[in-house]
Structures are given as C-alpha cells and as structure tokens.
Amino acid sequence: MASLLSLLCTPRFSRSRLAPGLLLAALSLPAAATPPPQLPDSLVRALRTAPTDTDRVKTALRLSAALAATDTAQAGRYAHQALTLSRRRGYDYGTAYGWLQLCTLAIIRHDNAAAAYYGEQAQRVADALERRTPGAPRLGRLRASIANNRGNVADHLGQYEASARYYLQAATLLTSLRDSRTLLTVYCNLGNSFQVLGQPAQAARYWRQAVRLGAGPPAAAELLPVYLQLASWHLAQGRPDSANLALQSARPLARPGSLYTGEYYGTLAQYQLAVKQLPAARRAFEQAMPHLAQKGALGYQAKVLLGLGQLEAQAGNLAQARTQLQRSLGLSEQLADPQQVLENLDALTRVEDAAGQWQSALRYFQRRQRLRDTLAGTAVREQINQLETQYRTRQQAQQLQATRQLQEAQQVALNQQRQLNTIYLILLALLTVGVVLGMVLLRYRQRLARRARAQEQTMLTTRAMLQGQDEERRRVARDLHDGLGGMLSAVKLYLSSIRTRGGLPAESAPLFEQSIDHLDSSIAELRRVARNLMPEALLSFGLAPALHDLCLAVQQAGAVPVQLTTHGLTPRLAPATEVELYRIVQELLTNALRYARAGQILVQLMRHDDELHLVVEDDGQGFDITTNKPGVGLRSVQARAQYLGGHLQVQSQPGQGTSVSLELRLPAVASAASSPTTSLAYDANSGSTR
Structure with missing residues (x-):
C-alpha cells in the first residue's frame, strides 16, 4: 500500500471545471440591444418606473443578472417576478428568458436537479416560438443560451457526451448569428467537456479560439473563465510558467x-501551490471562499476545500488536511458531482497512507476504484487493457527510437559545432578585414589632412606674397608720384619760366620746345606707370x-575696342577683393593685347547676392590649352583666383579666341543693393566712350 501511494503529498491538479457559460443567459436578454451596465439601485428605480409590463420584465431580468455574482437568492426573486409577469401577460420571450435565468442561478448554486427542470421549461417555450417564427435572430440567441445552460447541467451530472452535444449546438447557432462575444463563452464550455473526456488538445484548441474571439482592446470580460481554464490546463500539464x-x-x-472573482483566487492558489508558495x-484560498459563499457556488467551494487539503498535506498537517478533504x-457527495468525489477520494487515500492509516487508505482507495469503474464501464476497462498492450509494444519501439534519437x-550537435566553427572563422575574417579597412581609412584621412595643411600653407604663402606685392606696388607708386613726379613737374615749371621770360637764342628755341615736350611725355609715362602699379581710382x-580707366587705357594703348559691363558692385567689395579682381582683369587684358591679336575684347563683371562672375573674352587667335603650358601671367591669375577661393576656367581653341571665367562666392556680409548695369564701349579710333 505504501508503495502504491508514495506520491502522497505531491500536488495533483485534476480536470477542473468552472462554469464559464453562466454569463450567456444574463447577457442574452430579450431586448433589441443590450444596455450599458447599471448599478442595481439604478435598476431598482428603473423597475419601479417602467412604463410597460414588457419593460418591467426586461429590467427585472437585467437586475437578476446584475445580482447573480453577489446574491443569488435576491437574483432568484427578480427572475421569478419576471417569469410570473411574462406568463400573466403572455409574453413568451420574457417567459423563456425567465426560465433561462432561473436555470443560470441554479447552476451557480450547483442545484443540478432544479437547473435541469428550468432548462427543460425554457426549451419548451423556445420550441413553441420556433414553430411560430422560425429563423428569427433573437430566437437563435435564445436557443443558443438554453443549449449552453443545458450543457452546463449535463457537465455537472457527468454526462460529458451530452454536454458536448449541447455546446456544439449553441456554437452552431451563434456562429450563424456572428455573435462572437457570446460564442467565446460556449467555446470555453466546450473546452471543459473535452478536457474531462481526456482530450486536452481539443480542449486547448477551443480555449484558444475563445481567446482570439475576445481579444481587445479592451479584452472581453467573458474571457476571465477562459484564462482560468487555460491556467488550470497548464498546471495539469506541469507548465506553471x-x-x-x-x-x-x-x-x-x-x-x-x-x-x-472567487474562481480566479482559487486558480491563483492552485498555481502558488504548484510552485511551493504555501x-x-x-x-x-481564503480570499476565494467569501466570493464563492456569497454567490452560493457550492461546487467550486468543494474544489477550494480540496486545494486547502492538498496545501495542508504539503505542509505536513495531515490532521487538518483530512478535515478539509x-x-x-x-x-461533493451532496452535489452529486462524481468527478469531484473521485478527486477527493484520491486525495484522502494519499493522506491516510501518509498518516499510516492503512485500513482507511484502503477503504478510500476501494471506493475510488468502484466509482471509477462505475463511471468508466466495461468498455472503458477493455480499452485500458488494449492500451496497456499497446503501451508495452510501444515501449520496446521507443527504446529503439531513443537510441536512434x-x-x-549527437550528429546534430556535431553539425552545430561545425557550423559554430565556420561562423567563428567568418567573424574573425570579417574582423580582420574591418581592422585593415580601418587602418587604410585612417591613413587616407591622415594623408588628406596633410594635403589640406599643405594647401592651407600654400594659400597662406600665396596670400602673403600677393599682399607683399601689392604693398610694394603701392609704395613704389607713391614714391614715383610724390618723389620723381614732383621733381619732374618742378623742372617743367622752371623751363616754362625760362620760356616765358625769353632771351633764348633762336637756334635753341626748337630744341628747348622739344625738351619740354619730352618732359611732358616723361611725366605722363610716370603717371601711367604709377597708375598701373596702384590705380588711384581703385x-x-x-x-x-x-576698371573703366583700365579698359580705356588698354584700348588707347593697343587700339583694340574693349567693352566693359558691370552690375551689382554697389556697395563696394572688400578692398583686398577689389585689388585682386583688378589685377586679374589687368593681367588678362595685357595677355589679350600681347598674344591674342584680338579685334575686340569683352569684360563682364556681375554680382548677384553673394555670387560674383567675371568673364574676359577676346576674338583673337586662341591657343591649345592641352599642349601649351600656362605662362607667368596666367599662373598669376590662377594664384589670385585660388587666393580669393574662386573657380577659374580657361576655354580656348586655335582660331576661336579665348574665354576666361571666374566664379567666386563672396564672404557673408551685408547684401549688395541692386545697382544699374553699366555697359561701356571704347572706340579705338575716336577714343570716345559709348
């Protein structure tokens, strides 16, 4: 006996059965649409002020449904009131729902005989309605509610095949009506029946379908018993997580x-019992009992007492465990619940065995076996024998299969190790490539930085050289103008005084006049050189x-028409920028006169916002820019363009002239105001400006 009952204090989770279908009757009232939930006091006032008997019946049924979870006795009185009024007024739908609500309350109290009677009465009225108005949608919901409740009664009586048949009938009706919120309750009940019949996979399938139907947001309140059944099923499968x-x-x-609520705390206690949180x-368990007692759920109270007995057994309190069990x-015997009686006899057998009461343990064990045989029958025993033979045959096959597995x-582990080694090699190769690429990138960036520093140094050198040149030009121009120019002017003044006073020999007069003319030419040339070195107008x-003066001077010197066009140069540019642009135009005009043999020269200088464009074109002989290296003048122009941060482009072909363009972005200063376009053209023959 001791070896047979060695698992005495191991928690045992049975095929628990809640009553998740009980909400169906309460929610399927005969109104056209279910109203939002109301407090019982509000429903009581609505019942007193209802304008018609039909409204009073509907309000009484809703009030009964609202009280079902807390006061089944008061809920029963309102259900009887609705039934009596409906029968007196000939309101058949109210009569059917009145019987249905009484059936629901009897199921909550675990009064199976009364629940069966009330369910039959509701079915009779519904059949009469079906004969008068077949196929009505609200009649379909009524028949589905009745089938669901009758399935609950059959479930409690151990008639599991009948309960599954009723639940499937309700599911068929609700599926055709697309009533998913009520259908999930029926699916929960179907799962219960398949679980008790020993088909947990079918049970879990229906429970998961119920969860999908009630998925929110927000989640349907009817999902609570579904989640509780899933939790009980996972506990029975040894999956507490x-x-x-x-x-x-x-x-x-x-x-x-x-x-x-009571069933929730009971299931929570079973989970905590499974994970040894006594x-x-x-x-x-103690939180569950008040809720269950308040609504009169005797069947689940028996389950809670069973759980408390298992808890005391785990804690080693065998006497208290015996009392609770x-x-x-x-x-359970009072309620005639054979499945619950089986679970209690099994637990009592284990407790008595642990306490050393072998005779009591044997007595409970024999009662359990007799009840199980009564429920199972001869056919089930034969099936068990066949399963035992199949098990022995399968056991041998499993041993061979275990060897192969x-x-x-081992082969899979070897393959996985090889794959891991391959992955490690690939990662190492990628890491090596990454390091090499990183080093290459670092060196490339260092090379770019050195190049940038060299360019910056070259720029600084060029800037210093150009500034030095400009300063030297300015100094030389000033010395020539103020020093040598002043002295030549004084000499001319002296000579002019001599000529005014007279007294020169007649033969010396022509030579004297020629000397004064040469002196005038020397002063003019001095001024021209000084102006070229640093023009005063700039x-x-x-x-x-x-630029106007420069173009005029170039035209007069080379007898070539020069057309100048400027735009947007008011206000003035920065002094250093003006000097560099003047030198660039000066050098390009000099080159055009010296090498191009041009018939006409065009100079355009345009400014728009912070962009400046300079173009100098001629129609001279041109040159091949691919074979001819830039001379000193063009290199000077390129250096000045680079100093300004501009982009210089030279376009030329033999016989097609030369075009030099400079694009420059000016520093961010005050925006240039619009100024009129100035276009000047110089006639080489007349020297006039157009």
Whole structure:
C-alpha cells in the first residue's frame, strides 16, 4: 500500500471545471440591444418606473443578472417576478428568458436537479416560438443560451457526451448569428467537456479560439473563465510558467463583483501551490471562499476545500488536511458531482497512507476504484487493457527510437559545432578585414589632412606674397608720384619760366620746345606707370571706375575696342577683393593685347547676392590649352583666383579666341543693393566712350 501511494503529498491538479457559460443567459436578454451596465439601485428605480409590463420584465431580468455574482437568492426573486409577469401577460420571450435565468442561478448554486427542470421549461417555450417564427435572430440567441445552460447541467451530472452535444449546438447557432462575444463563452464550455473526456488538445484548441474571439482592446470580460481554464490546463500539464501568463491576463478582468472573482483566487492558489508558495496559496484560498459563499457556488467551494487539503498535506498537517478533504468530499457527495468525489477520494487515500492509516487508505482507495469503474464501464476497462498492450509494444519501439534519437542528437550537435566553427572563422575574417579597412581609412584621412595643411600653407604663402606685392606696388607708386613726379613737374615749371621770360637764342628755341615736350611725355609715362602699379581710382572710387580707366587705357594703348559691363558692385567689395579682381582683369587684358591679336575684347563683371562672375573674352587667335603650358601671367591669375577661393576656367581653341571665367562666392556680409548695369564701349579710333 505504501508503495502504491508514495506520491502522497505531491500536488495533483485534476480536470477542473468552472462554469464559464453562466454569463450567456444574463447577457442574452430579450431586448433589441443590450444596455450599458447599471448599478442595481439604478435598476431598482428603473423597475419601479417602467412604463410597460414588457419593460418591467426586461429590467427585472437585467437586475437578476446584475445580482447573480453577489446574491443569488435576491437574483432568484427578480427572475421569478419576471417569469410570473411574462406568463400573466403572455409574453413568451420574457417567459423563456425567465426560465433561462432561473436555470443560470441554479447552476451557480450547483442545484443540478432544479437547473435541469428550468432548462427543460425554457426549451419548451423556445420550441413553441420556433414553430411560430422560425429563423428569427433573437430566437437563435435564445436557443443558443438554453443549449449552453443545458450543457452546463449535463457537465455537472457527468454526462460529458451530452454536454458536448449541447455546446456544439449553441456554437452552431451563434456562429450563424456572428455573435462572437457570446460564442467565446460556449467555446470555453466546450473546452471543459473535452478536457474531462481526456482530450486536452481539443480542449486547448477551443480555449484558444475563445481567446482570439475576445481579444481587445479592451479584452472581453467573458474571457476571465477562459484564462482560468487555460491556467488550470497548464498546471495539469506541469507548465506553471504558462499558467502564470494566463493568470496575468485574467487579473485585470477579475474585478470586485465579477462572477468569477472567487474562481480566479482559487486558480491563483492552485498555481502558488504548484510552485511551493504555501503561505501565498493559503491567502488566495481564503480570499476565494467569501466570493464563492456569497454567490452560493457550492461546487467550486468543494474544489477550494480540496486545494486547502492538498496545501495542508504539503505542509505536513495531515490532521487538518483530512478535515478539509472530508468537508470537500461531503459537499461533493451532496452535489452529486462524481468527478469531484473521485478527486477527493484520491486525495484522502494519499493522506491516510501518509498518516499510516492503512485500513482507511484502503477503504478510500476501494471506493475510488468502484466509482471509477462505475463511471468508466466495461468498455472503458477493455480499452485500458488494449492500451496497456499497446503501451508495452510501444515501449520496446521507443527504446529503439531513443537510441536512434541519441545518435541523431549527437550528429546534430556535431553539425552545430561545425557550423559554430565556420561562423567563428567568418567573424574573425570579417574582423580582420574591418581592422585593415580601418587602418587604410585612417591613413587616407591622415594623408588628406596633410594635403589640406599643405594647401592651407600654400594659400597662406600665396596670400602673403600677393599682399607683399601689392604693398610694394603701392609704395613704389607713391614714391614715383610724390618723389620723381614732383621733381619732374618742378623742372617743367622752371623751363616754362625760362620760356616765358625769353632771351633764348633762336637756334635753341626748337630744341628747348622739344625738351619740354619730352618732359611732358616723361611725366605722363610716370603717371601711367604709377597708375598701373596702384590705380588711384581703385582706392578712391572703387572697382567699377578703376576698371573703366583700365579698359580705356588698354584700348588707347593697343587700339583694340574693349567693352566693359558691370552690375551689382554697389556697395563696394572688400578692398583686398577689389585689388585682386583688378589685377586679374589687368593681367588678362595685357595677355589679350600681347598674344591674342584680338579685334575686340569683352569684360563682364556681375554680382548677384553673394555670387560674383567675371568673364574676359577676346576674338583673337586662341591657343591649345592641352599642349601649351600656362605662362607667368596666367599662373598669376590662377594664384589670385585660388587666393580669393574662386573657380577659374580657361576655354580656348586655335582660331576661336579665348574665354576666361571666374566664379567666386563672396564672404557673408551685408547684401549688395541692386545697382544699374553699366555697359561701356571704347572706340579705338575716336577714343570716345559709348
């Protein structure tokens, strides 16, 4: 006996059965649409002020449904009131729903005989309605509610095939009506029946379908019993982690006043019992009992007492465990629940065996076997014998299969190791490539930095050289103008005084006049050189007038028409920028006169916002820019363009002239105001400006 009952204090999770279909009748009222939830006091006032008997029947049924979770006795009185008024007024739908609500309350109280009677009466009225108005949608919901409740009654009586048949009938009706919120309740009940019939896969399938139907947001309140059944199923399968996930989903739905709050705490206690959290399990069982007692759920109270007995057995309190289990057994026998009686006898057998009461343990064991044989029958025993033979045959096959699986597992492990080695090699190769690329990139960046520093140094050198040249030009121009120019002017003044006074020999007069003319030419040439070195107009009046004077001087010197066009040069540019642009134009005009043999020269200087464009074109003989290296003058122009940060482009072909363009972005200063376009053309013959 001791070896037979060695698993005495191991928690055992049975095929628990909640009553998740009980909400169906309460939600399927005969109104056209279900109103939002109301407090019972509000419903009581609505019942007193209802204008018609039909409204009073509907309000009484809703009030009964609202009280079902907390006060089944008061809920029953309102259901009887609705039934009496409906029968007196000949309101058949109210009569059918009145019987249905009484059936629901009897199921909550676990009064199976009364529930069966009320369900038959509701079915009779519904059949009469079906004969008068076949196929009406609200009649379909009524018939589905009745089938669901009758399935609950058959489930409690151990008639599992009949309960599954009723539930499938309800599911068929609700599927055709597309009533998914009520269908999930029926799916939950179907899962219960398949679980008790020993088909857990079918049970889990229906429970998961119920979860999909009730998925929110927000989640349907009817999902609470579904999650509880899933948690119980996972516990029975030895998966407490999965059970905990189901309980976490159920927790937000287990609000105070819910029909299944007590069942939630009971299932939570079973989970805590499974994970050896005995104090927490005890508290959860104690929280469940008031809710169950308040609504009169005797069947689940028996389950809670069974759980408390298992808890005491795990804690080693065998006397208290015996007391709780005997209370649960007595309540289960009173309710005529054979499945619950089996679970209690099994637990009592284990407790008595652990306590050394072998005779009591044997007595409970024999009662359990007799009840199991009664429920199972001869056909089931034969089936068990066949399964035993199949098991022995299968056991030998499994041993061979286990050997093959071990070899396959070793091969898989070897293959996985090879794959890991390959992956490691690939990662090492990628890391090596990454390091090499990083080093190459670093060297490339260092080379770019050195090049940038060299360019910056070259720029600084060029800038210093150009500034030095300009300063030297300015100094030389000033010395020539103020020093030598002043002295030549004084000499001319002296000579002019001599000529005015007279007294020169007649033969010397022509030579004297020629000397004065040469002196005038020398002064003019001195002024021209000084102006070329640093034009006074550039410093005093700006770039446009200075270019005007330069083009005029170039035209007069080379007898070539020069056309100048400027735009947007007011206000003036920075002094250094004006000087460099003047030198660039000066050098390009000099080159055009010296080498191009041009018939006409065009100079355009345009400014728009912070962009400046300079173009110098001639129609001379041109040159091949691919074979001819730039001379000193063009290199000077390129250096000045680079100093300004501009882009210089030279276009030329033999016989097609030359075009030099400079694009320059000016520093961010005050925006240039619009100024009129100035276009000047110089006639080489007349020297006039157009």
